[in-house]
Amino acid sequence: MKTQKVKGMQIIPPKSESGLYETATMMPKMHQVCIAVGKRASGKSTGIINLIEKMNFDYCIAVSPTMQSNKELMDRINVEHVFDDVDNPNVIDDIKKIVKDEAEDLERYEAELERYNRLMKNIKSGNYMDEEALALFFSPDNQEFTKPTHRFNGRKPRIGVIFDDMLGSGIYSKPRKLNGLATYSRHLGQLKEGGAIGVSLFFMIQSFKCQTGGLNKVIRNQCTSLLLFKTKDNQELKDVADSVGGEISEDLFNKVYDEAIGDGSNYPFLFIDLHKKKEHPSMFRRRFDEFIII
Numbered sequence: 001m002k003t004q005k006v007k008g009m010q011i012i013p014p015k016s017e018s019g020l021y022e023t024a025t026m027m028p029k030m031h032q033v034c035i036a037v038g039k040r041a042s043g044k045s046t047g048i049i050n051l052i053e054k055m056n057f058d059y060c061i062a063v064s065p066t067m068q069s070n071k072e073l074m075d076r077i078n079v080e081h082v083f084d085d086v087d088n089p090n091v092i093d094d095i096k097k098i099v100k101d102e103a104e105d106l107e108r109y110e111a112e113l114e115r116y117n118r119l120m121k122n123i124k125s126g127n128y129m130d131e132e133a134l135a136l137f138f139s140p141d142n143q144e145f146t147k148p149t150h151r152f153n154g155r156k157p158r159i160g161v162i163f164d165d166m167l168g169s170g171i172y173s174k175p176r177k178l179n180g181l182a183t184y185s186r187h188l189g190q191l192k193e194g195g196a197i198g199v200s201l202f203f204m205i206q207s208f209k210c211q212t213g214g215l216n217k218v219i220r221n222q223c224t225s226l227l228l229f230k231t232k233d234n235q236e237l238k239d240v241a242d243s244v245g246g247e248i249s250e251d252l253f254n255k256v257y258d259e260a261i262g263d264g265s266n267y268p269f270l271f272i273d274l275h276k277k278k279e280h281p282s283m284f285r286r287r288f289d290e291f292i293i294i
Contacts, residue, residue, distance in 0.1 A: 020186075020195075021158060026280070027055055028273050030158065031186040032200040033222045035215065036269075037208045037240070038229025043267035044204040045070050045164065047227045051288065052077050052202065058157040061095055061199075063171070064164040077160075087170030092177035095161060095199070096188055102157055103189035103197050109150035112136075116148055156197050161185075164204040167214060179218040208239050226272040230261050244272060247283065248294065256294065260286040 021030040028034075034051065036044040052060060059080040067074060067082050081098060083091045119133045137145045166172050181188075182201060189197030205215055220243065228240055241253040248256070260270035270292075271285040284292040 021156070021198075023055060025277075028225050029275055029277060030055060030200060031198045032160075032202070032224050033182055033185060033219070034201065034225045034227070035203045035205065035208075035220070035223050036227040036229070037205055037231075037236070038227070038269065039206055039231065042229040043269065044227070044229065045073055046267055047229075047269055047287075048162065048202050048204060049073050049076055051227075052160050052162075054288070055160075055200075056158065057160040057200070058152060060160040060162055061098065062162045062164070063091055063095075063166065064162065065169075066165045070164075079162075086166050086172075089171055089174060089177050091171060092181050095181065099159060099189035099197050099199055102159070103191055106150065106152075106154070106156065106197070107192060109148055109154060112148035113154070116145075120145070156195075159197065159199045160202060161199050162202045162204070167206065167210065172214060172216075175216050175218070179216070182219045182222045185222075207233075208236050208243075224273075224275045226274070228257065228260075228270045228272065230268060240272075244274065244283075252294065256284050256292050259292050260284070 023030050028051075032055075034048070036048050038044045053076060057077065059078040061081040061083070062074070062079050063083045063086060065084045065086050067079075067084060081094075083094065085091065115130070115133050116137055119130060119137060121127075122129050137147075139146045163171075171178055185201055186198040187196050188199055191197070203215055203219070207214060208220070223243065226240065226243070231237065237254060237257060238250065241250045244253065257270050261268045265287070267287070269287060271288055273280065273283045273285070276283045280291070282291045282293045284294070286292055
């Protein structure tokens with residue numbers, strides 16, 4: 001077998017990805033579709049909240065009927081919106097609108113700042129001044145010009161969405177809108193000059209696969225990282241091993257899982273980064289702080 005180069009037909013990738021944010025060196029990439037799988041009281045919420053803290057999200061949206069039961073833990077992050085009616089599929093539309101509003105507010109700020117800077121330049125140079133801009137930025141109260149403001153100082157906000165205690169919910173049982181959110185999450189809040197605000201999604205579930213009312217295959221296929229807590233269900237281990245198929249064999253995956261779970265630590269889980277950074281030595285970690293290198 002041989003190959004022959006075709007001149008001028010090389011693939012040229014984009015300079016940046018939609019909804020891409022810089023994260024600290026040892027953090028996963030952003031945006032995320034992260035799934036935490038564990039039985040009741042296994043530590044799913046603790047693991048996810050710790051990850052959200054470390055990734056420095058500006059605020060979160062919580063979709064959960066039991067938000068108040070984890071108040072102490074949830075108070076560690078900035079939750080700006082809570083949706084507790086998990087049978088209402090329109091919750092997904094509300095989430096999209098929140099992100100769209102953020103995009104519009106950022107573009108509003110950028111346009112006003114450009115206009116403000118142009119006005120200040122014209123005032124200093126004695127050129128023609130936009131009377132409408134004068135009225136917009138001049139404050140009669142303190143007799144000064146007021147610079148436009150933006151609550152994130154002109155940068156895109158990092159937004160996370162948490163789904164918890166949703167087994168059997170209407171949103172999971174009729175997942176058309178949720179599937180769309182998971183598929184296009186990093187493209188939400190598109191900006192006229194390119195790119196998007198995007199959101200990261202965090203799902204906390206008790207079973208990786210569920211016959212009814214759980215996360216479906218569409219969302220599982222969008223998964224970028226997974227927290228797998230202690231389980232005695234061999235079929236569930238096989239299902240997760242299949243999800244990383246092509247990376248390692250099932251036998252080797254089971255050894256990695258045992259290495260992560262069996263050290264006797266608090267809140268043991270295997271962290272699987274399906275889209276790891278090049279500088280990370282492995283896609284597997286014991287919790288977040290220890291790579292398991294094959």
